[in-house]
Amino acid sequence: MNFELTPQQKQIQLKVRDFCTRELAPRAQQNDLKETFAWEAVEGLKKHGLLGIPFPKEYGGQNLDMVSYCLILEEIGRVDSSVALTVESHNSLCSSHIFIAGNEEQKKKYIPRLAKGEVLGAWALTEPGAGSDASGIKTRAVQENGHWVINGSKTFTTQGSVAGVYVIFAHTSDAMNSQSISAFVAEKGTPGLQVGKVEKKMGLHASDTAQLHLTNMKLPKENLLGKPGRAFVDAMKILDAGRVGISGISIGMARGALEEGVKWVKERKKKFKIGDSPGLTSAQKFLADLATEIDAARFLMLRAAVLCDQGKPYSKEASMSKLFSGELVMKATTQAIDLFGEYGATLDCAVQRYFRDSKLYQIGEGSSQIQELIISRHLLSE
Numbered sequence: 172m173n174f175e176l177t178p179q180q181k182q183i184q185l186k187v188r189d190f191c192t193r194e195l196a197p198r199a200q201q202n203d204l205k206e207t208f209a210w211e212a213v214e215g216l217k218k219h220g221l222l223g224i225p226f227p228k229e230y231g232g233q234n235l236d237m238v239s240y241c242l243i244l245e246e247i248g249r250v251d252s253s254v255a256l257t258v259e260s261h262n263s264l265c266s267s268h269i270f271i272a273g274n275e276e277q278k279k280k281y282i283p284r285l286a287k288g289e290v291l292g293a294w295a296l297t298e299p300g301a302g303s304d305a306s307g308i309k310t311r312a313v314q315e316n317g318h319w320v321i322n323g324s325k326t327f328t329t330q331g332s333v334a335g336v337y338v339i340f341a342h343t344s345d346a347m348n349s350q351s352i353s354a355f356v357a358e359k360g361t362p363g364l365q366v367g368k369v370e371k372k373m374g375l376h377a378s379d380t381a382q383l384h385l386t387n388m389k390l391p392k393e394n395l396l397g398k399p400g401r402a403f404v405d406a407m408k409i410l411d412a413g414r415v416g417i418s419g420i421s422i423g424m425a426r427g428a429l430e431e432g433v434k435w436v437k438e439r440k441k442k443f444k445i446g447d448s449p450g451l452t453s454a455q456k457f458l459a460d461l462a463t464e465i466d467a468a469r470f471l472m473l474r475a476a477v478l479c480d481q482g483k484p485y486s487k488e489a490s491m492s493k494l495f496s497g498e499l500v501m502k503a504t505t506q507a508i509d510l511f512g513e514y515g516a517t518l519d520c521a522v523q524r525y526f527r528d529s530k531l532y533q534i535g536e537g538s539s540q541i542q543e544l545i546i547s548r549h550l551l552s553e
């Protein structure tokens with residue numbers, strides 16, 4: 172067993188850390204308060220190739236492995252979890268779906284534009300009545316005169332109002348079950364594709380989340396991604412990888428909370444001599460426990476990422492990683508606010524932003540309860 176990152180993994184980690192410190196961190200708090208999509212951050216992401224992380228160079232990507240991808244998301248999550256969600260949903264969900272399910276022509280048409288950041292990607296599965304149980308979607312696609320005609324509504328689509336390319340799920344037969352779900356690729360401006368309400372969320376203020384309305388949206392036959400009825404299986408595969416990436420962001424946020432906590436305690440120590448008493452203070456306990464649990468979460472994430480890179484099954488490990496890191500970041504940010512006291516309740520404190528964002532990370536790409544369900548199903552079938 173080797174706990175060392177490769178020189179290439181270390182190099183990308185340091186490069187992204189530097190980009191985050193110089194370009195993302197100074198704007199993160201302000202973007203959150205303004206509640207606007209972080210377009211200027213997208214320019215930096217493009218410049219550093221962070222919108223095409225896992226895709227081969229011939230498609231305009233960086234060809235990086237899953238371990239590097241997770242390390243990158245940890246670095247971005249540490250300073251700005253809204254921007255991290257843009258990177259994750261664009262790479263892991265929209266672009267990966269086209270890359271995994273698309274034919275060569277579709278990959279050549281869409282992946283280079285997505286990887287270079289000419290357009291942002293969105294992945295529209297969830298509907299008002301179907302989230303955890305995604306097979307319950309109601310959107311329907313029917314064939315008419317050599318086209319697909321799609322009707323339905325999507326909710327909570329990340330990049331919903333700012334994307335140029337959408338992957339959209341719909342049933343393509345009357346069975347209306349998981350085996351009748353297909354995926355389509357659609358471009359912004361397609362007649363019948365209308366952006367609805369842009370959600371005002373408790374957190375992730377600089378990430379765009381919108382409803383989509385599909386009214387007789389007409390797509391050419393060749394916009395079907397993969398085989399009809401195959402998209403649910405593809406989506407589950409995509410979510411496995413997505414969940415490991417989400418763990419990276421949660422770990423980054425917990426690390427951000429820890430670093431803020433260390434700074435705070437050091438300053439208070441100068442004034443009040445805390446940490447000098449022979450007994451363990453609650454601040455010391457918080458810092459020690461959090462540092463230990465962050466390392467545990469990172470090991471779970473790296474195990475899942477390594478299995479993915481080795482082409483081995485990692486669905487259970489991905490869920491364990493998301494469950495643990497999601498619960499950790501919620502606990503870490505809650506306790507960090509306790510540590511800061513009244514300062515923690517002000518909008519000046521960075522950790523209150525992480526605290527609000529954490530809750531959304533616990534829900535997105537499968538809530539903690541759904542991760543528990545997946546893990547227990549694996550255990551009971553082994």
Ligand SMILES: Cc1cc2nc3c(=O)[nH]c(=O)nc-3n(C[C@H](O)[C@H](O)[C@H](O)COP(=O)(O)OP(=O)(O)OC[C@H]3O[C@@H](n4cnc5c(N)ncnc54)[C@H](O)[C@@H]3O)c2cc1C
Binds near residue numbers: 294535537
């Ligand atoms: C920040 C964010 C970004 C998102 N981005 C996207 C996106 O880009 N594309 C997209 O398609 N979707 C997106 N989503 C939607 C997300 O995938 C769903 O919110 C998630 O799957 C949960 O579905 P739901 O909100 O409908 O909750 P529900 O499924 O209604 O669940 C409500 C509660 O019931 C619990 N529950 C449900 N079923 C069970 C069960 N069987 N056993 C035990 N408990 C259960 C859940 O854990 C949850 O606590 C995003 C969500 C968030 C928060």
